[in-house]
Amino acid sequence: MAKKFFVLGIGGTGMRCIESLIHLCAMGMFDDTDVHMLALDTDINNGNFSRLKEVKDAYMKTKNTNPTNSIASKDTYFSANLKYYQFSPNYEENSTFDSVFDYSSTKSKKPQEAEIADLMFTDDVEDFNLRHGYRAQTHLGSLMMYHSIIEAAKSDTNNDLKSFLTELTNAAQTHPHVFILGSVFGGTGASSIPIIPQAIAKAAGIVSNGSVNIADSAYFGSTLLTAYFNFKAPSQSELSKQKVIASSQKFALNSQVAMMFYDNDTTVKKTYQKFYMLGTEGMDYDPMAKDKEKITETITGGEKQKNDSHYIELMAACAALDFCNTDNTILEANKQNANTEYLYRSRNDSGKLEFQDFVGGSDDALTFAKKFGTLIAFSLLCNGEDDFISGLQDKKQGIGGFEDVDLSQISSLKHYFELFHVKFNSDGTMEDGWLRQLYRSAGQNFLFNNDLFSPTSQKEMMKFDWSDSLYAKDGITKGKEYGGIFSNKFDSFKKKFQEVLTGSQLQATNKCEQVLKLMYDTLCALYKF
Amino acid sequence: MLLRVISTLPQLNGMKNETLIYALIAVACVVLLTIVAASLINYEGGEDRSYVKRRIAAVSIVVVISAAFFVYFDLVAKNAILNPGFQSMYTSTCIGCVALVFLGSIVVNVILMFLFRHSKYGSILFKMKK
Numbered sequence: 001m002a003k004k005f006f007v008l009g010i011g012g013t014g015m016r017c018i019e020s021l022i023h024l025c026a027m028g029m030f031d032d033t034d035v036h037m038l039a040l041d042t043d044i045n046n047g048n049f050s051r052l053k054e055v056k057d058a059y060m061k062t063k064n065t066n067p068t069n070s071i072a073s074k075d076t077y078f079s080a081n082l083k084y085y086q087f088s089p090n091y092e093e094n095s096t097f098d099s100v101f102d103y104s105s106t107k108s109k110k111p112q113e114a115e116i117a118d119l120m121f122t123d124d125v126e127d128f129n130l131r132h133g134y135r136a137q138t139h140l141g142s143l144m145m146y147h148s149i150i151e152a153a154k155s156d157t158n159n160d161l162k163s164f165l166t167e168l169t170n171a172a173q174t175h176p177h178v179f180i181l182g183s184v185f186g187g188t189g190a191s192s193i194p195i196i197p198q199a200i201a202k203a204a205g206i207v208s209n210g211s212v213n214i215a216d217s218a219y220f221g222s223t224l225l226t227a228y229f230n231f232k233a234p235s236q237s238e239l240s241k242q243k244v245i246a247s248s249q250k251f252a253l254n255s256q257v258a259m260m261f262y263d264n265d266t267t268v269k270k271t272y273q274k275f276y277m278l279g280t281e282g283m284d285y286d287p288m289a290k291d292k293e294k295i296t297e298t299i300t301g302g303e304k305q306k307n308d309s310h311y312i313e314l315m316a317a318c319a320a321l322d323f324c325n326t327d328n329t330i331l332e333a334n335k336q337n338a339n340t341e342y343l344y345r346s347r348n349d350s351g352k353l354e355f356q357d358f359v360g361g362s363d364d365a366l367t368f369a370k371k372f373g374t375l376i377a378f379s380l381l382c383n384g385e386d387d388f389i390s391g392l393q394d395k396k397q398g399i400g401g402f403e404d405v406d407l408s409q410i411s412s413l414k415h416y417f418e419l420f421h422v423k424f425n426s427d428g429t430m431e432d433g434w435l436r437q438l439y440r441s442a443g444q445n446f447l448f449n450n451d452l453f454s455p456t457s458q459k460e461m462m463k464f465d466w467s468d469s470l471y472a473k474d475g476i477t478k479g480k481e482y483g484g485i486f487s488n489k490f491d492s493f494k495k496k497f498q499e500v501l502t503g504s505q506l507q508a509t510n511k512c513e514q515v516l517k518l519m520y521d522t523l524c525a526l527y528k529f
Numbered sequence: 530m531l532l533r534v535i536s537t538l539p540q541l542n543g544m545k546n547e548t549l550i551y552a553l554i555a556v557a558c559v560v561l562l563t564i565v566a567a568s569l570i571n572y573e574g575g576e577d578r579s580y581v582k583r584r585i586a587a588v589s590i591v592v593v594i595s596a597a598f599f600v601y602f603d604l605v606a607k608n609a610i611l612n613p614g615f616q617s618m619y620t621s622t623c624i625g626c627v628a629l630v631f632l633g634s635i636v637v638n639v640i641l642m643f644l645f646r647h648s649k650y651g652s653i654l655f656k657m658k659k
Contacts, residue, residue, distance in 0.1 A: 386574020396576040398652055491571035498647055 002072035002081060004171045005030070005324045006164075006178040006218075007037045008196060011188030013225060015039060015048040016309055017181035020317035022055050022082070023420060023434060027371040028520065029321055030080035032072050037084055038164045040145075042130060042188055044088040048307060051419075055434075056084050058416035064510060065406050071509060076517040077375060083167070085160035089148035091130040097140060098126050100147070134187035136254060141191020146199045153203035165204045169212040175328055179320045180222040184258035185251040193222055194261070197271040219331040220272045221323040223316045224262055226279035227251030229286065229307070251283060263342075273334040274326065276319035277344040278312055285310060285441055309434045310441040311353060315345065318358045352445035354475060362476065366529070369477050373448065374523035376435065377466050379417040381519075383424065385462045386490045388497075389413065392515060399498065402511060409512035424458040448472060465489055467526075482526040497522045535610040544610070545622045548602055552626035552633075559594045559634035560641065563587045567650040580652040587638065587653050595631040602626065 009018035018037055025035060037056075041049055063078045064070040072081040094100045097117075103126065107114040117126070125137050134141030152161045168176060180196055182189025201215035262268055262275060322343075334341055345357060355365040355372075381388045391397035393405045418424075423431040432440070439446045439453045446453075451469045455461040467489035471477035483492050500522045506514040535541055566586040573579045603623045610616045638653075645651045 381574070384574070388574055391575060391577060398577055398580060486569055486571075488571050490574045494572040494577075495649075502647060 002032050002034045003324075004034045004036065004167070004174065004176055006168055006171075006176055007035060007320055008040055008178070008180045008182075008200075009037065009052075010040045010180065010182035010192045010196070011186055011190075012041070012043075012046060012048045012307065013183035013186060013313070014181045014189050015041060015046070015052045016307065016313045017223070017225075017316040017320075019048075019052050019055050019309065019434065020314040021181070021320055022052075022059055023314075024317050024321060025080035025082060026059060026078050026416065026420065027368075027375045028075070028077050028079045029368065029371055030324065031074040032079070033324065034072055034081045034083060036164060036167050037082065038161070039084070039086040040088070040188070040192065041086075042089050042091065042134065042144075049086075053086075055416070055419050056082065058412050058419060060084070061412035062409055062416055062512065062516075064513075065408055069509065073508065073513065073517075076508075076513070076520045077378065078513070078516055085164040087149075087152060087159070087161040087164075089130075089144065089152075095129050096127050097121065097130070097144070100130075100144070134191050136185075136187045136190070136250065138187065138191040138254075138258075141187055142195050145188070145192045146195045149199040149203050150206070153206040161203070162207055165200070165207045168200070168214060168218070169204050169208040172212045172214060172217040175332075176218050177324055177326070177331070178218050178220050179323045180220070181225075181316055181320060182223065183225045183227075184262070185225075185227040185254040189225075190254065190258060193224075194265070194268060215271075219328070219335065221274040221276070221319075221326075222272055223319050224259060224275050224277045225312065225316055226255035226259065226277070227283050228280040228310060228312050229283060255279070266338075269340045270338045272340050273331045274323055274341045274343065276316070276322070277342060278315055278319065280312055308432075308441070309437040311438045311446065312441075314438060315358055319343075321359070350445070351443070353442050353447055355447060356476075366476055369447075369471070369480070370524060370527070370529040373470055373477070373480070374520065374527060374529075376421060376448070376452070377470060377523050377527075378519050379421040380461070380464075380466055381490075381493065383414055383417050383421075384458070388490075388494075389515065397494070399501070402515060405511040405515060409510070413512070422461065424461075428458045430456065430458060430461065467492060471527075480527045480529070482528070493522065493526060496526050500525065533609060535615065536612065538615075541610065541615050541619060544606075544619065548606075548619075548622060548626050549629075551602070552598065552629045555594055555598050555630045556633040556637060559591055559630070560637050562590045562594075563634075563638055563653075564641075564650050566590065567648075567653060570649065572649070579649075583649065583653045591631060591634045591638075594634070595627055598630050599623070599627045 007018065007021060009015055009021075018039060021035075021037070024030065039049065039052060043049065059078060060067040060070065060082055063081075067082075070081050073079045091100075098104065101117070103114065103117065106117075120139055121137075125140055128135065128137075130144065134144065149161065152159055153165065155162070168178070178197070178200070180193055182193055184190045184193065197215065197220045201213070201218075204212060204214040259277070330341075333339075345360075347353065347357060355369045356362065359365055359368045380386070388397060389410055392399060392402040393407065393410055395403060417433075418431075419433050421433045421435045423433060425431065436453060444450060444453075449469045449472050451464065452466070455464055465483075467483040468481045471480040483489060487495075497518065500518055504518060504521070506517060508514045508517055535544055563586070567583045570579055570582050570586065603620060607616055607619055607623070610619055642651045642654045646654070
């Protein structure tokens with residue numbers, strides 16, 4: 001039976017971490033796992049939110065045309081069974097603290113409560129528009145998010161949050177692992193991480209009519225992701241107009257204060273069993289660098305907030321993977337002793353990011369290298385000139401038995417690879433997907449051979465010899481290449497595919513999953529894993 | 530051997546037998562060269578039309594070897610026969626051997642292509658795996 005894993009991605013950073021987690025699922029890093037992911041953001045129109053949904057849709061439709069029939073599998077691509085939920089507090093009607101808590105009448109009817117609020121919040125904080133998030137006002141955000149979750153659980157109408165909580169309560173007997181992905185320096189994530197376990201536990205109690213105590217049965221872990229990027233500082237006129245705007249100049253200070261809190265607070269230590277502390281040495285990275293010339297004002301949220309991906313988000317997703325695979329006995333011991341384990345990772349002096357830096361351990365690193373690298377090769381065999389997948393479906397590759405692969409699944413697979421790696425435009429130019437954005441953020445020397453990232457057009461990419469130059473020529477991936485004197489990259493691949501096909505006994509739920517399994521086995525054999 | 534002078538009937542019969550043996554060797558050479566050529570032609574991505582190149586190569590090998598066989602045995606080796614009557618007797622054998630090379634190569638190739646249909650060699654017939 002598949003293992004269940006619950007992940008919450010909170011705020012813009014949380015969205016991008018979940019995006020990386022979905023890519024890990026596509027690689028096959030979450031074998032035999034039902035991954036329930038809840039995307040939580042106040043800003044429903046956020047660009048990162050919409051990109052996450054695009055990646056999620058492409059994944060789920062590739063795996064099965066009817067996602068409700070999808071099941072977890074093993075040793076293949078897209079092995080995890082994803083269940084996606086999203087929750088966004090509704091601030092369309094009541095969009096400020098004042099209106100949500102009816103501050104005006106509270107001031108006259110319960111003046112002492114109003115005075116407590118005035119002690120905590122300035123007039124500007126009580127009055128700014130919440131639709132684009134909590135704008136680094138974590139003292140407000142914690143209260144608002146807790147309140148929203150409880151209200152949604154009490155609501156008579158069905159919503160994704162209640163569905164997520166129902167699944168969590170159903171899994172209570174098995175001591176589910178619940179992981180929170182978010183930053184500690186911004187608004188929504190920083191607000192939510194301290195209160196999410198309590199909010200989830202109380203909301204689950206409401207949904208289950210008090211029959212389940214998630215606080216006792218579940219294990220909680222979280223990333224503590226400190227400041228790693230900057231953005232355009234608000235001008236004086238913007239500040240006057242918006243009253244409250246998050247500024248990246250304060251991110252480092254926010255991070256420092258947050259880390260002190262997580263190190264000292266006893267409630268946090270009783271609630272969380274593991275924290276993964278992550279960050280970069282500087283904040284030089286500008287996630288909107290490619291659109292720099294078009295940006296004239298500070299973006300507070302909405303569809304314009306569509307930050308490029310960063311390697312630290314992949315590291316956060318790998319932290320989630322580690323927590324998912326952590327033995328229950330370790331987590332139970334931490335829980336009983338109210339002892340939170342703080343984990344961190346550092347880069348070596350060369351500045352090069354290796355597979356071990358993400359997943360640790362030589363066996364895990366080799367598995368990660370295998371699954372990540374072969375997925376990249378698959379993407380080039382799917383969307384380039386050597387489009388093997390379409391050729392299988394329409395028999396132009398001379399291999400029968402795949403004519404009934406669902407065309408919509410192939411289309412979703414191609415779209416997924418555009419988001420994962422690179423999109424080829426009709427004029428021969430390329431748009432960077434997630435992988436190439438990660439490479440840019442790492443400043444070269446990122447896991448693979450640098451030659452993989454040097455092509456700037458479709459023509460150059462098709463000339464790139466991924467059979468020989470995908471992996472770096474040193475480290476754990478030394479010798480991971482294939483090819484012969486008289487064979488080119490595609491020729492060797494097709495011969496191996498036919499060999500694997502002849503010896504296979506396919507048991508997937510649909511033809512597309514059978515193709516995914518065959519590609520996985522073929523590419524792993526080719527690269528000598 | 531074939532270039533020695535042929536003047537008697539037993540010598541002519543011997544030459545005919547040798548020619549037949551060389552025809553069988555030529556069939557084997559055609560099949561071997563076809564297999565090698567098929568292996569050297571790489572598969573292609575997208576719409577794989579490499580089987581067309583292999584077919585062209587296979588047909589060319591059959592035609593060239595058959596033609597070469599005819600040229601050597603009918604135009605060169607036959608000069609060793611002094612008697613014109615013996616020459617015409619040898620010519621009919623030669624034509625038969627050329628036909629054996631041509632048709633025999635095709636038949637043996639087709640049979641082997643069916644047997645090894647999943648290989649590049651088998652793809653010359655473009656039969657798909659079911």
